[in-house]
Amino acid sequence: MRRLPTSFPISRRQFLSLPLLAASTRLGASQGQKRLALVVGNHLYPDPFDLPPIPKNIRDVGAALELRGFRVTTAADLVTPAFLAAIREFATQVRTAGPDAVALFFFSGHGLQVESENLLLSAGLNPASASRDLLGQAIRLRRDVLDSLPQRPEGLTMAVIDACRTSISSVSRDTDGLNQIEPPPGALIAFATGAGRPAISPVDPAQNTFYTGSFVKMLKQAPDEVSFSDFFRMVKTDVTRTMENHPVRAIRQIAQIPYIAENTRQRTRLGLGTEVLPVATDEQGAWAEVEAASWPADVISRAENYLRAYPDGRFAASATVARDGAKEAAAALNSRDVRLYRSAFTTDVGDNDYRSDLGKVVRGDKDAAARIGRMYRDGTHRLAADLKRWEGWLQLAVELGNGIASYELALHYRATDQPHLASRYEGRARALGFTPPPTLDNTRK
Secondary structure (H helix, E strand, C coil), X not given: CCCCCCCCCCCHHHHHCCCCCCEEEECCCCCCCCEEEEEEECCCCCCCCCCCCHHHHHHHHHHHHHXXXXXXXXXXXXXXXXXXXXXXXXXXXXXXXCCCCEEEEEEECCEEEECCEEEECCCCCCCCCCHHHHHHHCEEHHHHHHCCCCCCCXXXXXXXXXXXXXXXXXXXXXXXXXXXXXCCCCEEEEECCCCCCCEECCCCCCCCCHHHHHHHHHHHHCCCCCEHHXXXXXXXXXXXXXXXXXXXXXHHCCCCCCEEEEECCCCCECCCCCCCCCCCHHHHHHHHHHHHCCCHHHHHHHHHHHHHHCCCCCCHHHHHHHHHHHHHHHHHHCCCCCCCCHHHCCCCCCCHHHHHHHHXXXXXXXXXXXXXXXXXXXXXXXXXXXXXXXXXXHHHHHHCCCHHHHHHHHHHHHHCCCHHHHHHHHHHHHHCCCCCCHHHHHHCC
């Protein structure tokens, strides 16, 4: 990414002697459910691109994950062959652990986008290298990480990417961050910053990067009852609040808002084990009302009722996440560009996957809205094919921030000879941080 001021230059000799694998494995005290994590941090890059906070990031993330019962493998400053080997070994561990294991891959270092590919830079690679060299040498997020891990639609696989590093002085409007991505079934991907945006990095080795600092804090503070899905939204809120209230004006002006892409089916608690303490019947009933709501306004009112009655209740953190997400969904539905109404939010049709995604949409999930749209397009999941509904759901996905859905609409409008709408939604896709693959962009215009 951009040039980073540093006091740790790397010599040619240091490049050639970068360790292939500097890893240690630590065991957490999980009860029942297996939890595995691979935490990789690369900070040795050519001068002036090294990243002093990364070693602290890796230490702190590893320790915090152990508190949540993860068996953690940490790896530092991996060159490409060792990086790939570490991913393969982790994938084998996940496959052996079974379909219900929780798997988490965490990367902290330089990341960038080349020809729509999200790249994680191995130690020693120069972020300013030619695109051809980076494509040939860096780790590709989709191919080398997500596609290498076993596909477990009913499980939970998470990838956390604290990358796209730059310094405050290097941020500019033409900075290209990582691309939007759709996760495979059973996966959640969390980026430190929005698609197409930079994530600033301090030069002090005693500080965490902003995202990792919030990630570690929330791992320590979040209630056990919170799901991993809600946890990442809590991290996003904390990062945003931290930057908005930062004493340094330049940091307050940088819109580093984390980005989440999710396609999970199971709600997995952050807490360890299966034993759950009893909850008073009234509180449980109030929370059940929140969970049963299938319209944003209903989620908001029921969540606020719960929070008024039980401000310190077991589900207070989750109720807050649900309310805030529902406010985003309500605002999106009020847009003039969204032709979707309450009648579309019915639980009387479809299968369990449809109803699960519907519950996520009313809490602000952009990816679930796109999936429902495609269900209507294809006439699957016990839904009748309906292109108008497909269009409306994709419009909602776009308003919630889904650039991939916006480009999908642009292609549709091109094909149906609506050039004004095609241009508008293609521009919106790029503004949301989605860069279409070159082949798709060139062959379908």
